[in-house]
Amino acid sequence: MKLNVELVPLLLLFFNLSPCEMAYISEEDDLDLERQVKTMNKPFIKTFSTKEGDTIDCVDINKQPALDHPLLQNHKVQTEPNLHVTSLRRTSLNAKPVKFGLREPCPSGTVVSLTDNMIENIKYGGGGRTSVFNLTVARDQVSAHNVWIETGPPEHISMIVAGWMVSPQLFGDTGAWFFTYWTGDGYRNGCYNVLCPGFVQVDREITPGYPIKRVSTYGGPIAELVIHIQQDRITGNWWLIVTSKAIKVGYWPKELFLYLRNGSLHTAWGGIGIAGGNGFCPPMGSGHRPDGIIEHATFFRKLHWVRSDGKFLRPSNKTREWVDRSNVYGLMIHHHYRKYGSGYMISFGGPGGYCRV
Template identity: 30%
Template sequence: MSKGIRMALIMNLLSLLFSGVLVHSGQSTVPLKSFKIGENVTYDCIDIYMQSGLGHPLLKYHTIQMKPSVSRTKLKGPIGINKVQKQKIPCPDGTIPVWRNTKEFTTNAQVLRENHVHSLSPDSSGTHLAGVKSQNGPFRGVEAWFKMFKLDIAQDQASYGQIYIGSGPNNEDNYISAGWMINPSIFGDGRTWTYGFWKGKDGKGCYNTACSGFVQVSQTFPIVQPIDFPPGQSLWLHYLIHQDKNTGNWWLTELGSGEPNVDIGYWPKELFNLLDNGANLVGAGGVVQASPSGSSPEMGNGQFPNVNHPKDSGIFTNIEVLDSNYVQHKMNYLPTQVVLDSPKCYGLTIGKKFIFRRNPLGFYINYGGPGGNSCGV
């Protein structure tokens, strides 16, 4: 795969993240129970076999996989961190929590175009990124600890922190990403949300459970949820995207730190035509989308990386990959490339080992910056 084709894959990935989604107008079944956990945030407990994710035409004969074939090991995280404590949705046995799409979500989420455009085109200008990637696949997964932040993002801007996998040349690509995002045009508010996103056959895909495709399995933790931050503090998230060894499905697992792993759910293999034998590309980092006026938002925690104080900026640490044989390695075990397109507004530093409160961290990056009006297209 040439350098140009690989870059096209990454940029197409970003283009879809910001272009929109296919939208379900509502749930397809009557919920057994519902839980309102905040303003405009209600979860319906839907029969796991009746969830809208299974309504995708490619999943007509799909059988739900209740848990991964292999339980992934947990990477040690920084000592003394504030790991995100998601709110449990106590759905009854046999049901799963599905976020009830609000009217604002349905109205504001744009329909995903079948023929999406390259993100360097005028239709998708203003996308900027800072991170690392490896294109020496095939890969079976990617994992990292990373900080989440509250940021002041305008209604027509977006800021993400994500891990991702992908395969394919030019516009014919497949990929999956997961992490946190602030995207008022999608959710109608400026809160920080966890999310997952996929793109598969024929250019189809979407966020979370906004359309059919993703299969929610966890009875208590939905794929999408707003995060409540303690005053003046950031929180850590520990995600793993991994391909099941037996079924080929792509799982999203939140790895525990002193508590059990949470296998949130998965994207069935039937959705993809280029991920059967793993992914060609894996990466981690920050992404932003500028407003049409050209003003770019904050990335990470809004500050440039400080090489003397890595913990004080946006950070992904203990970044690891699963190779073609499902063997786990630090990401820099293979050649790793820097992705940074707007050094005026955002920065990136890379470290092999950092001692944080007497705890050595694995391969890590610091990223982020204030954005502004001169970040380029």
């Protein structure tokens, strides 16, 4: 599925990837071993277990695994962005926010270490609010719902992705998880969440790869995830911000990217369904096609991109609808949806089904 705006594509994408194309979910064994050895040699200030069974190690913020990346040897951790984010507050839509803050926070001074030429057309970030649902997917299927920031030719594309995902292979269960993905050079580097060095953690609790327990119900009530990604114009780092309270989770240093050093040409929203080996695509969104009722299909609302002066702008009305595998997914564009103060809105998804060409 795909939404296109002139010069600013709004993407609702569906990819049918083979297992080999999913290889970047995990690193090669030797590189993974090297990373784990380095992580084990870092002094943990505190370790505890979560209800989900994760082991959380609290490390000195200046000694976190992200800084092992060779491009970040001289990087100084930025604990606060030079941003003034004030537009993530709740609106009149009767939706309950996805809850973070259910884990024990790390001590002060430490962060979580998970062991596992067209100036006005340049975007400096983007985001929105997406409803989260429980889905039933096969072990080798992936259903993701996210915002993209990307620029560059396909063979060297630089990309940042954040949203919610159901992926038994990546997370070990069929629950909904908050996730991120990045690549700086056409998938030659980068990874999901913190499976490789790069993302600099700042918040003492919320991390990429965080379980989402509050989800929506078909017909209501609604639980939504607030996502905002914005480049700090002074340092060039790309910050990940979540929830209506604008919690600054951390950032991707600009040094990681070939084509995201000074803004991006593309900001996008939508979903990805990755088929299993049997050629069946997973359910996407709520598992139902959009029908115009906000509580029925997954939505992205209050879509916005960030101008050079930090102002949030809505997508333009010059959109073209494109739905790949339209036999299993659907898309509705609501444009400037005034009901509930939802701003520019799209709804999408479907039950999935056989989709191999």
